[in-house]
Amino acid sequence: MEQLLAIWSEPLCVEQPDGSTLRDTLVLLDALSALCPFTEVVRLGLFVLPLRGPSRFFGGDDAVLRAVKQIVLDVVGTAPLLGVGEGLFCAELAARDEVIVPLGASDVFRRTQPLSVLGRKDLATTCQRLGLHTLGAFADLEPARVAERFNKHATSLHRVARGELAEMEGQRDVRLARRLAQLRGEDDLFEEQMGFFGQRGAGDDRAEAAAHRVRRRLGADAIVVANLCGGRGPEDRATLVPWGSPLSNARDLAPWPGQLSAPSPATTLAHPVPVQLRDVDDRPVVMGARGSLSAAPTGIIFSSPLRREIIWHAGPWPLAERWWLRKRHRAHVQMVLATGEALLVVAEASRWWLVGIYD
Amino acid sequence: MFAFSPPRPSLSPELLATLRPVSLAKSRTLPLGEPWRALVPDGGLRRGSTVVVEAPVGLGGLSLALSLLSESSTLGHWAAVVGVDDPGVVAMAELGVDLRRVLFVPRPRGAWAESAADLLDGVDLLLVRPPSRPAHGAVRRLMDRVRERGTVLIALSEPRTPWPLPADLFFSVTQAEWVVSSRLDARYLTVRVSGRGAAVQSGEHVVVVPNRRGRAEAS
Numbered sequence: 001m002e003q004l005l006a007i008w009s010e011p012l013c014v015e016q017p018d019g020s021t022l023r024d025t026l027v028l029l030d031a032l033s034a035l036c037p038f039t040e041v042v043r044l045g046l047f048v049l050p051l052r053g054p055s056r057f058f059g060g061d062d063a064v065l066r067a068v069k070q071i072v073l074d075v076v077g078t079a080p081l082l083g084v085g086e087g088l089f090c091a092e093l094a095a096r097d098e099v100i101v102p103l104g105a106s107d108v109f110r111r112t113q114p115l116s117v118l119g120r121k122d123l124a125t126t127c128q129r130l131g132l133h134t135l136g137a138f139a140d141l142e143p144a145r146v147a148e149r150f151n152k153h154a155t156s157l158h159r160v161a162r163g164e165l166a167e168m169e170g171q172r173d174v175r176l177a178r179r180l181a182q183l184r185g186e187d188d189l190f191e192e193q194m195g196f197f198g199q200r201g202a203g204d205d206r207a208e209a210a211a212h213r214v215r216r217r218l219g220a221d222a223i224v225v226a227n228l229c230g231g232r233g234p235e236d237r238a239t240l241v242p243w244g245s246p247l248s249n250a251r252d253l254a255p256w257p258g259q260l261s262a263p264s265p266a267t268t269l270a271h272p273v274p275v276q277l278r279d280v281d282d283r284p285v286v287m288g289a290r291g292s293l294s295a296a297p298t299g300i301i302f303s304s305p306l307r308r309e310i311i312w313h314a315g316p317w318p319l320a321e322r323w324w325l326r327k328r329h330r331a332h333v334q335m336v337l338a339t340g341e342a343l344l345v346v347a348e349a350s351r352w353w354l355v356g357i358y359d
Numbered sequence: 360m361f362a363f364s365p366p367r368p369s370l371s372p373e374l375l376a377t378l379r380p381v382s383l384a385k386s387r388t389l390p391l392g393e394p395w396r397a398l399v400p401d402g403g404l405r406r407g408s409t410v411v412v413e414a415p416v417g418l419g420g421l422s423l424a425l426s427l428l429s430e431s432s433t434l435g436h437w438a439a440v441v442g443v444d445d446p447g448v449v450a451m452a453e454l455g456v457d458l459r460r461v462l463f464v465p466r467p468r469g470a471w472a473e474s475a476a477d478l479l480d481g482v483d484l485l486l487v488r489p490p491s492r493p494a495h496g497a498v499r500r501l502m503d504r505v506r507e508r509g510t511v512l513i514a515l516s517e518p519r520t521p522w523p524l525p526a527d528l529f530f531s532v533t534q535a536e537w538v539v540s541s542r543l544d545a546r547y548l549t550v551r552v553s554g555r556g557a558a559v560q561s562g563e564h565v566v567v568v569p570n571r572r573g574r575a576e577a578s
Contacts, residue, residue: 203435203483206480207437207460208481210439210478210480210481210482211478211481213477213478213481217473217477218464218468218474222464222466222467223462224463224464225458225461225463226446226461228448228449228452228458234448237448238449240446240463240465262453262573263450263543263546263572265450266425266450268445268446268448269445312537314541314542314543315542336543340415340417340536341418342543342546358419359417359421359422
């Protein structure tokens with residue numbers, strides 16, 4: 001999960017009737033976006049940005065934190081609470097406690113939190129009666145038991161507690177980004193599905209109603225829509241966002257330099273699966289610094305007993321990352337297995353990840 | 360709107376109940392693109408029908424099923440994809456699917472049939488990949504509702520866990536072969552098309568899904 005810097009600005013969290021809150025939010029968002037273009041406003045008063053890129057650029061986490069603090073001071077007049085954690089849920093809690101949770105420690109950090117952070121009194125009370133006082137204790141309950149004892153909402157909170165979901169339902173104000181765009185006069189970026197004469201068609205309303213039904217049944221993150229943006233690999237170019245959240249305006253279908261060419265895999269794994277590649281002597285295949293393979297891969301191991309023979313491969317095609325990640329070497333490799341399946345894998349030094357299946 | 364509209368004679372409720380909207384044969388089918396147009400009756404998918412796409416895992420079933428969505432989606436019809444965990448969105452765009460009109464329920468957990476039913480009223484094409492072995496009853500109920508609503512259901516299955524009821528149209532991938540150069544170029548799928556009704560000419564066809572541009576085409 002990505003390390004996020006959460007920025008909590010108290011004065012901006014309550015909306016003033018004169019519209020100043022929204023205006024200040026927009027100014028702050030623009031200022032922070034100059035620092036990191038991936039800054040997001042989660043809801044009023046809460047901003048996040050991925051820490052790794054800016055940190056490399058500014059020379060360390062502390063430098064970024066200092067810069068962010070100064071920006072918020074300049075715009076709002078009050079210093080923000082800052083915190084760093086993996087995933088939105090942890091990052092917000094970290095900001096509340098004003099701590100930096102080191103990479104890999106978010107699990108422990110999350111587990112020590114009191115149940116009240118889930119914001120559900122009924123759940124907290126029931127759990128306390130069961131002798132469960134922390135998120136960790138709650139997380140250790142069997143998912144099946146949670147599902148039978150509590151309602152659907154609790155199941156999703158349970159997944160948050162277990163670290164399977166990076167954010168809580170309702171943590172994000174899905175309407176806010178749109179309101180800000182309206183304020184900016186760029187509302188047309190949030191494309192609506194247009195009917196034949198440019199107006200919304202009846203079909204669009206029907207689809208929207210259907211999406212509502214699914215959301216009520218399965219929860220906010222269950223129904224998603226797709227969005228394409230620039231990037232090299234199919235796994236970078238596609239994003240699935242919860243239905244109802246504003247689509248990213250980077251709908252960039254223009255050819256991207258070095259883009260992996262069509263055809264793209266019909267299955268693109270949102271969470272790449274670690275795999276191992278072996279050469280003919282059963283040695284691990286590694287990618288060297290110059291982007292060449294140590295040997296031709298002849299076998300792929302998904303998990304220890306599951307091994308398949310590779311009959312053809314192509315690549316590696318190096319991926320130049322976002323500019324501040326230049327030191328990372330990644331490359332795509334396509335392969336066809338003896339069983340007829342074709343796969344797309346990504347190499348990162350000696351590690352391999354399955355990112356797509358041409359199924 | 361006309362500036363002057365003549366008064367409409369009011370119809371009796373009994374008569375109203377017997378009326379049905381004007382529909383032509385064309386609008387009772389959703390159009391298919393290449394190469395499918397030539398292989399199915401009326402060149403499209405009949406509303407209310409169930410289409411089953413069966414393929415061994417990893418051999419092109421998903422690409423084939425997604426390619427059935429493209430033509431209708433370009434023409435403004437909505438589609439939903441239920442139970443496909445990690446849809447290859449870029450591949451869908453390459454196939455010609457208009458992503459602005461596709462809803463995804465990637466992980467319906469235990470409720471795939473319920474989610475599918477929820478979506479039926481809202482979309483024209485519904486692609487489902489049911490969990491390992493779909494229950495007979497759930498499938499029957501879903502197909503009944505599809506018929507009633509005039510949606511097209513596209514079900515993706517594998518030979519070892521077949522769709523439990525006969526489909527109106529049945530695509531079965533029997534062979535998949537990649538053509539490669541310095542990269543993956545194209546995949547030739549041998550597809551057996553069969554179905555109910557006299558109009559369906561059963562037979563085996565070789566199609567390219569995807570080709571070099573990621574699209575589907577005749578071989």
